[in-house]
Amino acid sequence: NAGVMQNPRHLVRRRGQEARLRCSPMKGHSHVYWYRQLPEEGLKFMVYLQKENIIDESGMPKERFSAEFPKEGPSILRIQQVVRGDSAAYFCASSPGLLETQYFGPGTRLLVL
Amino acid sequence: DQQVKQNSPSLSVQEGRISILNCDYTNSMFDYFLWYKKYPAEGPTFLISISSIKDKNEDGRFTVFLNKSAKHLSLHIVPSQPGDSAVYFCAASVTQGGSEKLVFGKGMKLTVNP
Numbered sequence: 001n002a003g004v005m006q007n008p009r010h011l012v013r014r015r016g017q018e019a020r021l022r023c024s025p026m027k028g029h030s031h032v033y034w035y036r037q038l039p040e041e042g043l044k045f046m047v048y049l050q051k052e053n054i055i056d057e058s059g060m061p062k063e064r065f066s067a068e069f070p071k072e073g074p075s076i077l078r079i080q081q082v083v084r085g086d087s088a089a090y091f092c093a094s095s096p097g098l099l100e101t102q103y104f105g106p107g108t109r110l111l112v113l
Numbered sequence: 114d115q116q117v118k119q120n121s122p123s124l125s126v127q128e129g130r131i132s133i134l135n136c137d138y139t140n141s142m143f144d145y146f147l148w149y150k151k152y153p154a155e156g157p158t159f160l161i162s163i164s165s166i167k168d169k170n171e172d173g174r175f176t177v178f179l180n181k182s183a184k185h186l187s188l189h190i191v192p193s194q195p196g197d198s199a200v201y202f203c204a205a206s207v208t209q210g211g212s213e214k215l216v217f218g219k220g221m222k223l224t225v226n227p
Contacts, residue, residue, distance in 0.1 A: 035217075041219055042219045042220055045215060048214060055212050056212035056214065059214070098208065098211075099144060099208065099213060101159055101162060102215060103159060106154075106155055106156045107154075107156050
């Protein structure tokens with residue numbers, strides 16, 4: 001049973017470009033969460049999705065950030081017009097349901113030049 | 114507003130001894146608590162969890178203790194091994210309105226010396 005997959009593992013973008021981060025949950029998991037980790041900080045919740053639905057996006061910045069989890073395919077975290085402050089590690093986690101353990105992927109390290 | 118605090122940034126212990134990692138929280142609404150271990154350039158790996166209705170959970174060398182009145186939990190690793198050297202994150206789960214999220218501490222770096 002493969003774990004949570006994230007790609008790319010590393011992503012370099014120039015200011016103003018778009019970044020797309022992908023997450024494939026563990027088999028049998030229908031709940032996906034995105035977290036961001038800034039240097040020397042803990043992980044911060046961004047958004048919680050189930051298939052085709054955003055359940056909670058209270059941790060997402062109001063502008064430039066969006067997330068989706070389509071019926072088919074991976075979950076996508078999209079950052080438009082990236083700025084240097086978006087440089088961070090972005091982790092995806094999945095679980096089979098509410099109050100079930102969340103398992104994390106290896107993360108995507110975004111660097112904005 | 115840091116709801117989950119790991120006040121010690123690092124801990125160094127000798128192989129074979131006990132490692133005690135501490136975590137304090139402020140929100141009484143947390144449902145359960147988890148510990149994750151993280152190596153550089155990897156994602157957090159789940160270690161052990163405890164429900165808010167329990168005071169102890171044990172899994173092999175890892176034991177988590179929860180003191181609800183003090184809003185404090187701790188992770189005990191015994192005996193510690195060099196492979197345990199990593200950053201450990203304490204996390205708390207909060208469920209509200211059909212949503213669940215984890216709130217993480219800043220992490221603590223454990224070094225186990227051979």
